[in-house]
Amino acid sequence: MIQLPIRSQDVLEGLSAKRSLELEQLFGNGDLIRALNILGISGPFKVQSPWELEDELGRHLINAGGYAALPFGESHPELITFITTFLAQNQSMSLPQQSVTAWRAALETNLVSLLAQHAPSHNDSQVFFSNSGAEAVEAALKLAKAARPKASIIINFSHAYHGKTLGALSLTPNEEYQDPFRPLLSDIQTLAYGDANAFEQTVKDIGADKIVAVIFEPIQGEAGVIIPPPEFLPAIYQVCQKYGILMIADEIQSGLGRTGHWFASIAMGLEPDIITLAKPLGGGMVATGATIARKWIVKKVLGGIYGKRHSNTFGGNSLTMAVGLKSLELLLDHKLVERSKQLGIQGLGRLKQIQETYPGYIKEVRGAGMLFAIQLRHVIKPALIPGQAELIRQLGTGMALRILHLNGLHVCYTQNSSRTFRLTPALNMPEELFLEMFHRLEQTAKTNSKAWHMLGKTSPIRLLRLAKLAFEA
Numbered sequence: 001m002i003q004l005p006i007r008s009q010d011v012l013e014g015l016s017a018k019r020s021l022e023l024e025q026l027f028g029n030g031d032l033i034r035a036l037n038i039l040g041i042s043g044p045f046k047v048q049s050p051w052e053l054e055d056e057l058g059r060h061l062i063n064a065g066g067y068a069a070l071p072f073g074e075s076h077p078e079l080i081t082f083i084t085t086f087l088a089q090n091q092s093m094s095l096p097q098q099s100v101t102a103w104r105a106a107l108e109t110n111l112v113s114l115l116a117q118h119a120p121s122h123n124d125s126q127v128f129f130s131n132s133g134a135e136a137v138e139a140a141l142k143l144a145k146a147a148r149p150k151a152s153i154i155i156n157f158s159h160a161y162h163g164k165t166l167g168a169l170s171l172t173p174n175e176e177y178q179d180p181f182r183p184l185l186s187d188i189q190t191l192a193y194g195d196a197n198a199f200e201q202t203v204k205d206i207g208a209d210k211i212v213a214v215i216f217e218p219i220q221g222e223a224g225v226i227i228p229p230p231e232f233l234p235a236i237y238q239v240c241q242k243y244g245i246l247m248i249a250d251e252i253q254s255g256l257g258r259t260g261h262w263f264a265s266i267a268m269g270l271e272p273d274i275i276t277l278a279k280p281l282g283g284g285m286v287a288t289g290a291t292i293a294r295k296w297i298v299k300k301v302l303g304g305i306y307g308k309r310h311s312n313t314f315g316g317n318s319l320t321m322a323v324g325l326k327s328l329e330l331l332l333d334h335k336l337v338e339r340s341k342q343l344g345i346q347g348l349g350r351l352k353q354i355q356e357t358y359p360g361y362i363k364e365v366r367g368a369g370m371l372f373a374i375q376l377r378h379v380i381k382p383a384l385i386p387g388q389a390e391l392i393r394q395l396g397t398g399m400a401l402r403i404l405h406l407n408g409l410h411v412c413y414t415q416n417s418s419r420t421f422r423l424t425p426a427l428n429m430p431e432e433l434f435l436e437m438f439h440r441l442e443q444t445a446k447t448n449s450k451a452w453h454m455l456g457k458t459s460p461i462r463l464l465r466l467a468k469l470a471f472e473a
C-alpha cells in the first residue's frame, strides 16, 4: 500500500526544525533554502504575535518582512475569528465559477465602490479575480491588448517589477530574471522611470496608435521604493488621455494602504484605466489578485459569448473573497491607511536620522507610508573584483540580513535592487514595536558603522560556503 511519509497530524504535532530544513533542501527550492541556512536566517519561525516571530533558537524577531503582503501581520486574531466563523457557517460553494455568489458579489461591489469614491470615472468598472499579483498583471495585459487590437506595443519602465510569469516577466526588465527565458513577449519598450520627456518623445516616434498601454508602478517597490518626480506620472497621464493609450497602474505593492493611500496612482491625480491589486487583499492569509478595469475594456475580452476567454479555476473562490472583504473592512475600520501615512512620516524621519549618523553603513533611505527602503554601502568596492558587482551587492545584503536577524529584525530582500532591503511592517503594528524596529536597525548600524565591518563578523567558513553555492549552478 502506498504511504505518505508525513501525515498532517505529524506537522500539527511539530516537525523538528532540522527535519523541515533537510526536507526543504531535498524536495523544495533547495539552493535558496541552503543560502538562507548558511546565513543562519532560514528559520523555521514561530509566530509569537501578529508582529513578532521566534526563530528555531528562540531568538525574538520583529517581523518587518512579508513583502508588503501582511497588512495585519501574521494570523491577526480578528481575521482568524472571521475565517473560523466563515468556515463554520458558510454555505456557499467554494468554487462558484458557473454561478453567482454573495461573497464575490460583495467584494466586487466594494472594490469598485472604493475606487469610484477616489476616482468617480471608475463607477462602471468591473473586477476579474485571480490567484496572485503576476496573474492579475497577466489579466491586465490581455484586457489592454484586446481593447486596442490595432496596436501592439506596451511601454514599461526601467527597474519595474510586475511578476515572474512569462507575460509579467516580459514587463520586468531584470536580466537575471529574464535571460534564461527569452524570447519573451515582443513589442515591449522599456523607458526610464521618471523621464516624462522620453515617454512623450517615444509616443511621437512610434505613433500613439501603435501603443496599447503603459504599465507603471506609482511607487516602485521592488526597485527599492523609488518615488518618481511629482510631474512624471501626471505628464504621462496627459499624453495617454490625449491619444487613448491605456494606463495600467500596478498597485499590487503600493495600493490598499501600504504607501499611505488606498490607491497611490489616484492620490497622484491619475485615473488609470486598469488597476491591479493583490498582496494585502488576501489579508496575509490567502492568495488573491484582482484586476479592475473599465467596463468597455472588460467587454472586449469577456463580452457576449466570450465570458470564458480569460479564466482560472480558483480566482474568486469564496474563502478568498470573504477574506478580501474582511481585509478591506479592517483597513477601513482601524483607519490603517491613514495610520500608514502618519507612522510612515515618523518612520522615515527615524531612518534619515540613522542614515545621517551612520553614512558608512547606510547610503540612502527612502519611504512611502509604511514601505521603507534602506540602501547599503558596498561591503567591498566592486572595482576590486571586476565583473562581480552583482555578487558583491547580494553578498553584502545577505550579510546585512544575517546581522539584522541576530539583532532581532526580520526584513525583506528587494528583487530589483540587490543592495537594498525593505521594512514592510504590518500596518497595525503597535507603536512601541514600530519604534523598537528602528532602534534595532540603529543598533545594527552602530555596530557596523562601516559596511565592510560586516565581513569581519561573518565567519570565513560561512563566506566560503556562500561563495561555493554562488558558483555551483
Ligand SMILES: Cc1ncc(COP(=O)(O)O)c(C=O)c1O
Binding pocket: 067, 132, 133, 134, 135, 137, 161, 162, 163, 164, 217, 221, 222, 250, 251, 252, 253, 254, 278, 279
Ligand atoms: C508591483 C508588483 N507587481 C506584481 C508583483 C507580483 O506579485 P506576485 O508575487 O503575487 O505574483 C509584485 C510582487 O512583489 C509587485 O510588487
